[in-house]
Amino acid sequence: MNDSTAALADLVQRGYRFAFALTHDAARAEDLLQDAWVAILRAQGPWTIDYLFRTIRSRFIDFCRRDALATFEPLDSDGPHETEIAEIAGMDDTLVCGAMGEALAKLRPQERAALYLSAVEDFTAAQIAEFFGWPRGTVLSLIHRARVKVRQFIRPTPGATT
Amino acid sequence: MSTDRFNHEVRSFYAGLAPSAEAAQRLVSLAARSQHAAGMRSGLLVRFGGPFLATAAAVLFAIAGYRFGYQAGHDSSGPTRTDVTINTQNAAARSEPVLDTVEPAYTPRLVLMRVHADWCPRCPSIAPIFEEFNRKFSHEPVLFVTFNITNDETRRQAVMLANSLGLFDIIGIGAPDGKTYIRWEPGMLALVDREAGHVVGELRDIQEQPELERRLASVLPHKGPALP
Numbered sequence: 001m002n003d004s005t006a007a008l009a010d011l012v013q014r015g016y017r018f019a020f021a022l023t024h025d026a027a028r029a030e031d032l033l034q035d036a037w038v039a040i041l042r043a044q045g046p047w048t049i050d051y052l053f054r055t056i057r058s059r060f061i062d063f064c065r066r067d068a069l070a071t072f073e074p075l076d077s078d079g080p081h082e083t084e085i086a087e088i089a090g091m092d093d094t095l096v097c098g099a100m101g102e103a104l105a106k107l108r109p110q111e112r113a114a115l116y117l118s119a120v121e122d123f124t125a126a127q128i129a130e131f132f133g134w135p136r137g138t139v140l141s142l143i144h145r146a147r148v149k150v151r152q153f154i155r156p157t158p159g160a161t162t
Numbered sequence: 163m164s165t166d167r168f169n170h171e172v173r174s175f176y177a178g179l180a181p182s183a184e185a186a187q188r189l190v191s192l193a194a195r196s197q198h199a200a201g202m203r204s205g206l207l208v209r210f211g212g213p214f215l216a217t218a219a220a221v222l223f224a225i226a227g228y229r230f231g232y233q234a235g236h237d238s239s240g241p242t243r244t245d246v247t248i249n250t251q252n253a254a255a256r257s258e259p260v261l262d263t264v265e266p267a268y269t270p271r272l273v274l275m276r277v278h279a280d281w282c283p284r285c286p287s288i289a290p291i292f293e294e295f296n297r298k299f300s301h302e303p304v305l306f307v308t309f310n311i312t313n314d315e316t317r318r319q320a321v322m323l324a325n326s327l328g329l330f331d332i333i334g335i336g337a338p339d340g341k342t343y344i345r346w347e348p349g350m351l352a353l354v355d356r357e358a359g360h361v362v363g364e365l366r367d368i369q370e371q372p373e374l375e376r377r378l379a380s381v382l383p384h385k386g387p388a389l390p
Binding site (some may be wrong): 116 | 165168169171172173174175176179180181183186189190192193194196197200279281312313314330
């Protein structure tokens with residue numbers, strides 16, 4: 001496999017993972033990736049990760065509007081509350097990897113996408129905000145809520161709320 | 163639990179995901195061929211570019227100017243791009259240019275706008291109603307506009323058109339972030355009075371057609387629609 005093909009293969013993998021982050025469904029992720037890929041083929045590139053992610057994002061929004069699966073309502077930009085911070089600090093370091101998929105399934109697509117771009121693709125909050133057209137505070141809130149929900153799902157604390 | 167540790171767990175989860183080998187191979191192959199073809203084209207352009215590019219650009223510009231300009235005639239039920247129907251004769255039935263007597267800067271006070279999306283189940287039933295309004299009020303100073311929001315590309319055009327017609331201030335919604343958004347509702351008709359700055363009437367169901375027709379007739383410069 002030459003460098004160009006290897007780069008394309010890497011693009012496919014990362015595109016699929018981002019599509020999975022949005023849909024959390026293997027079949028839909030593959031459909032979404034293929035749809036975006038065809039769109040880029042028609043536009044004749046560019047074959048960059050940024051353009052691929054933006055195309056996948058656009059196609060996902062089109063899918064959702066068509067299927068009425070999700071709404072993209074404005075989100076508040078509240079930061080983490082003090083009680084939530086205290087709950088996180090009290091949890092131990094064990095994280096059951098097998099439950100990660102189930103935990104992520106509980107998140108909203110916006111939360112999963114923000115968490116994926118932050119944790120896996122190393123996007124900054126400002127970059128995620130620019131990517132989705134959200135306020136930076138909203139992105140920080142999304143990522144925080146996603147982390148709280150995942151941790152709460154994997155290791156529930158009695159009486160805690162998400 | 164540190165953030166780094168948490169992120170590591172998330173990365174490990176996603177690292178284990180991949181599309182089917184067959185799908186991945188197909189996508190890579192398609193892109194590779196596209197890149198190869200693009201490389202061949204750029205090689206030919208470098209060699210034969212110059213006058214050929216200049217001529218091709220001029221032809222494409224002329225076609226784009228005609229294609230994306232105002233289109234005369236009635237709107238059909240399944241538009242593929244944002245288009246504007248102006249109350250002129252149907253140029254599709256003719257081969258010669260149409261000479262307008264309307265001043266270029268003139269835009270009617272009243273706009274009957276339709277929001278359409280290919281994936282909207284209600285839109286096919288609303289399209290004939292829009293057509294009937296266009297036919298009945300074709301001689302009146304009303305601008306009939308379709309905003310196609312099927313995908314990002316057409317929606318971008320729709321936003322620009324709505325903004326150029328001054329509709330943002332009338333049908334837009336202010337958001338906490340300080341920006342104004344248009345809340346598109348596919349399958350909706352809205353009668354907007356641009357000078358008065360408000361929506362005169364809306365239609366989301368075929369049963370609302372008589373009421374919208376009455377409201378349109380009441381705000382026209384003279385009484386009632388033209389006789390068929």
